[in-house]
Amino acid sequence: MSDNKTHQLVIVGAGPAALSAAIYTTREDIETLLFEKGVVGGLAAVTDIIDNYPGFAQGVHGLDLAESLRTQAERFGANITLGEVLAIDTSTKYPKLLTTDGQVRTKALLIATGCDYKKTGVPGEQEYYARGVHYCATCDGAFYRDKKLVVIGGGNSAVQESIFLTRFASHIDILVRSKIKASEVLQKELQTYIDNGKITIHLGISPKEIVGNEDGVYEVVGQTTKGELKKYQTDGVFIFIGLQPNTNFLINSQVELDRYGFIATDGNLETTVKGIFAAGDVRKGATMQIASASGEGATAALKIREYLEGRLHTSEPRELEVNP
Amino acid sequence: MVKNITIFTTNTCGYCQMVKKYLTAKGMGYDEVNLDQHPHRRAEAQNISGAMTVPITVVTKTDDTKEVIVGYNLSKLVPAVN
Numbered sequence: 001m002s003d004n005k006t007h008q009l010v011i012v013g014a015g016p017a018a019l020s021a022a023i024y025t026t027r028e029d030i031e032t033l034l035f036e037k038g039v040v041g042g043l044a045a046v047t048d049i050i051d052n053y054p055g056f057a058q059g060v061h062g063l064d065l066a067e068s069l070r071t072q073a074e075r076f077g078a079n080i081t082l083g084e085v086l087a088i089d090t091s092t093k094y095p096k097l098l099t100t101d102g103q104v105r106t107k108a109l110l111i112a113t114g115c116d117y118k119k120t121g122v123p124g125e126q127e128y129y130a131r132g133v134h135y136c137a138t139c140d141g142a143f144y145r146d147k148k149l150v151v152i153g154g155g156n157s158a159v160q161e162s163i164f165l166t167r168f169a170s171h172i173d174i175l176v177r178s179k180i181k182a183s184e185v186l187q188k189e190l191q192t193y194i195d196n197g198k199i200t201i202h203l204g205i206s207p208k209e210i211v212g213n214e215d216g217v218y219e220v221v222g223q224t225t226k227g228e229l230k231k232y233q234t235d236g237v238f239i240f241i242g243l244q245p246n247t248n249f250l251i252n253s254q255v256e257l258d259r260y261g262f263i264a265t266d267g268n269l270e271t272t273v274k275g276i277f278a279a280g281d282v283r284k285g286a287t288m289q290i291a292s293a294s295g296e297g298a299t300a301a302l303k304i305r306e307y308l309e310g311r312l313h314t315s316e317p318r319e320l321e322v323n324p
Numbered sequence: 325m326v327k328n329i330t331i332f333t334t335n336t337c338g339y340c341q342m343v344k345k346y347l348t349a350k351g352m353g354y355d356e357v358n359l360d361q362h363p364h365r366r367a368e369a370q371n372i373s374g375a376m377t378v379p380i381t382v383v384t385k386t387d388d389t390k391e392v393i394v395g396y397n398l399s400k401l402v403p404a405v406n
């Protein structure tokens with residue numbers, strides 16, 4: 001892929017924010033190259049059912065939404081390359097990207113790399129990865145038909161994925177450090193599984209160790225707020241304790257990150273480096289929803305067009321955008 | 325040289341779609357074992373890979389040696405099939 005060409009726009013990631021941006025830019029005849037290191041469709045593609053994306057009255061399977069977004073972007077000429085962006089060099093006139101496919105240079109850059117699951121860091125987590133420790137229910141749930149599971153976490157993802165896992169598992173223990181923080185709709189749905197005995201919630205429990213042997217995981221050790229240790233027998237553990245932004249490849253660049261690693265942008269969704277924009281879950285202040293990621297992708301695309309045409313005005317955070 | 329490729333998948337697995345898309349884009353055929361449709365083959369997938377996850381891609385070479393790739397991992401899949 002290394003070439004001497006300066007691309008018009010490179011997008012890092014091919015999740016909902018990136019693909020929505022690409023639909024807009026390619027329709028405007030802006031040559032657009034995307035790099036995706038995982039699944040085209042991003043986290044949306046590994047979610048079973050999405051019930052709150054506007055326009056799908058009965059909900060939509062994440063994989064179907066991802067496939068539609070990809071088809072739509074490719075219909076207008078988006079070029080999706082399977083590969084990872086490893087680093088960017090912002091010291092030159094145009095940003096240079098080091099990728100698993102070589103180096104590319106681009107006039108404008110959109111970072112839409114979203115987030116990945118956080119790890120607990122407890123002993124056993126790394127050792128038993130994919131042998132009893134999992135982060136993707138839609139991928140690995142099927143291995144736990146009629147088996148017992150532990151889910152760690154109490155936010156939207158933990159509750160949504162636990163509900164999905166009840167299709168397979170005989171029983172799920174959810175270990176929550178403080179309290180359940182999922183939305184009310186999800187909590188209401190969760191209650192039906194608590195009532196029918198499929199799910200048990202354990203509040204005030206932090207994971208301490210994931211224990212196993214050559215056959216895989218058999219126990220999770222948790223600690224109460226009073227320091228008491230409790231053991232939960234299980235056949236596997238799914239961990240959903242929040243997300244961390246995919247911005248490691250930016251660490252040596254001039255793109256400013258907040259202390260959690262999210263990208264700071266102005267009202268144009270432009271970062272601290274001219275011509276480099278960010279959209280979706282990776283952006284500081286993002287609302288972590290597919291609809292908002294898509295909306296930010298569209299906004300970024302329109303701002304990138306202005307930038308490429310030399311019409312982008314510096315935005316103050318308080319500035320109101322008024323359509324002419 | 326590759327003799328055949330088998331992919332263990334499930335209905336809801338996005339990473340499985342990516343492996344299938346990659347092989348299709350390269351014009352390579354494969355057999356798919358959907359573990360939702362054939363749950364009795366889960367143990368086979370687990371034994372061959374040592375992992376409880378999908379996709380599991382088994383690349384059999386013409387000399388009958390096998391390479392097993394766990395998950396969607398292009399850095400392992402690309403050399404295994406080329």
Ligand SMILES: Cc1cc2nc3c(=O)[nH]c(=O)nc-3n(C[C@H](O)[C@H](O)[C@H](O)COP(=O)(O)OP(=O)(O)OC[C@H]3O[C@@H](n4cnc5c(N)ncnc54)[C@H](O)[C@@H]3O)c2cc1C
Pocket residue numbers: 012013014015016017018035036037038039040041042043044047049050051052053083084085086112113114115157160161246249279280281282287288289290291293
């Ligand atoms: C379990 C779960 C359930 C959810 N359910 C819902 C729901 O019901 N409704 C809803 O609206 N939202 C839901 N969300 C949130 C939603 O999935 C995200 O808000 C949305 O996917 C964000 O889109 P994005 O494009 O910003 O990032 P992502 O979807 O995360 O896509 C980013 C992409 O960038 C790629 N990438 C990262 N780094 C690199 C790199 N260096 N090089 C190349 N590629 C890279 C990643 O592989 C990824 O594919 C859910 C999330 C989870 C985890």
